[in-house]
Amino acid sequence: MTALLAMYMFLLGSQGLALVNSGNSIGVVMGLALFVLPAITLYGIIREWMFARAVSMLTKKVNEAGVWPDFRFELRPSGRPTRASADAEFQRFAAAAEIAPADWHSWFNLSLAYDAAGDRRRARSAMRKAVALARFEAKTIALRK
Secondary structure, eight states: OHHHHHHHHHHHHHHHHHHHHTOOHHHHHHHHHHHHHHHHHHHHHHHHHHHHHHHHHHHHHHHHHTOOOOOOOOBOTTSOBOHHHHHHHHHHHHHHHHHOTTOHHHHHHHHHHHHHHTOHHHHHHHHHHHHHHHHHHHHHHHHHO
């Protein structure tokens, strides 16, 4: 994906430069727009890299602590959980997150439950909350020292 982004940025950049150098006012505006689009794309990719790195660090913490959530799913032949069992597990982890809203681990688990239930948008949202709470916890611990 990064290689494709680099190629995309190079091709759009060269086209943008050609349009800016054309001297035509519409061409200059379009050329400048072609410089903005890759910048927005690069920003999005960097945000996703940072998110993936933070999730990876939380996953490592959970694995090292040996507290990976125990999902009791009824599985389909494909290996994915059935909707009913995923929804039941989701309710269990949603209740845990409601009880301890400042605990990043409960939000991490809730994110995994959302993902198992097939709701990727809410899974990412819950994981972002888990990452934010973990960062806050790390900063609080650092300040205490």
